[in-house]
Amino acid sequence: GETSDSFAIEESLKELAQLADTAGLMVVGSTYQKLASPNPRTYIGSGKVAEIKSAIRAFEVETVIFDDELSPGQLRNLEKAFGGDVRVCDRTALILDIFNQRAATHEAALQVALAQMEYQLPRLTKMWTHLERQAGGKVKGMGEKQIEVDKRILRTQIGVLKKELESVRKHRKQYRNRRFSVPVPVVSLVGYTNAGKSTLLNQLTGANVLSEDRLFATLDPTTRRVQMKNGSEFLLTDTVGFIQKLPTTLVAAFRATLEEISESSLLVHVVDISHPLAEQQIDAVEKVLAELDVSEIPKLMVWNKVDKVTDPEKIKLEAERREDIVCISALTGEGLLEFCNAVQEKLKDSMVPVEAFVP
Ligand code: GDP
Numbered sequence: 001g002e003t004s005d006s007f008a009i010e011e012s013l014k015e016l017a018q019l020a021d022t023a024g025l026m027v028v029g030s031t032y033q034k035l036a037s038p039n040p041r042t043y044i045g046s047g048k049v050a051e052i053k054s055a056i057r058a059f060e061v062e063t064v065i066f067d068d069e070l071s072p073g074q075l076r077n078l079e080k081a082f083g084g085d086v087r088v089c090d091r092t093a094l095i096l097d098i099f100n101q102r103a104a105t106h107e108a109a110l111q112v113a114l115a116q117m118e119y120q121l122p123r124l125t126k127m128w129t130h131l132e133r134q135a136g137g138k139v140k141g142m143g144e145k146q147i148e149v150d151k152r153i154l155r156t157q158i159g160v161l162k163k164e165l166e167s168v169r170k171h172r173k174q175y176r177n178r179r180f181s182v183p184v185p186v187v188s189l190v191g192y193t194n195a196g197k198s199t200l201l202n203q204l205t206g207a208n209v210l211s212e213d214r215l216f217a218t219l220d221p222t223t224r225r226v227q228m229k230n231g232s233e234f235l236l237t238d239t240v241g242f243i244q245k246l247p248t249t250l251v252a253a254f255r256a257t258l259e260e261i262s263e264s265s266l267l268v269h270v271v272d273i274s275h276p277l278a279e280q281q282i283d284a285v286e287k288v289l290a291e292l293d294v295s296e297i298p299k300l301m302v303w304n305k306v307d308k309v310t311d312p313e314k315i316k317l318e319a320e321r322r323e324d325i326v327c328i329s330a331l332t333g334e335g336l337l338e339f340c341n342a343v344q345e346k347l348k349d350s351m352v353p354v355e356a357f358v359p
Contacts, residue, residue, distance in 0.1 A: 193241030
């Protein structure tokens, strides 16, 4: 039906905006169009191209992101139509950017690099046809030869990466039972994009639960050193969020960016409990966690956004009925003290003896 279609599109665009935000972009607007079938040249119709073009001028837009995968030709034509330095990309390229920023282990970096190269392979044409145009078409054919050479180089690199990845994996399996010696325990936040992980990370600064002098030291954009009033300390780290529409080609890269959590002392699963699909999202996250070899690591679930639900008391009773759930609002600060206490309790239970020190 029309309306449910629009709902799905709007939800998907909302998620895309959230992803763009995660990638460090500022979103100025979004739009969509219903066509019987995508325009083979530009994906959207010419009227829509013109509309976006004027928005580009009005807002000094640098990047235009499409929610679906574009063909190499569509990408090229759109860049030409929008003109200048406007970068056109699709959802897959955006997600790859995020994974690239978030890849914390060598293995994850390799996996993401591999996905990026595989994504580039069919899109190589752009550079060389561009050169041909510059040469006024005089060197026709030269571009095609170059594309073949480039593709061969890229395929070789892909082969090398795959071998390296295999050896890194073997190495990890050998050492999988050895834990890194971390002076402070690491607490990893997992959950869907938009669940409120980064809000929680940031709000802890303002909450009155941390020690006065060294509240928070930012290690990188996604890790904070949390020092509580009672003197205890832990590293709180945000992981790349789960995504509704993850292109299948990126599943391996996504898993790899999550591998690092296997070194954590505690996993905190942040849920947007006000979301109509909260239960499904919980299941999806738990399914992936089950596949990640983290069954030994203690878990704590956080039901976030209790300020937004219609019946918060009912939600809180339900949370009490189940185990290991803390209700919070990362936005208002409600429940943050309870959250920190619950983390403390869990960490006390989970102190793993240090077996090996890896500098
Ligand atoms: P992340 O993708 O998990 O890091 O999610 P964010 O921290 O970026 O939060 C996504 C959106 O949810 C933002 O617009 C937040 O302002 C909002 N949000 C986060 N926590 C809460 C909350 O407790 N209550 C409400 N009402 N909104 C929240």
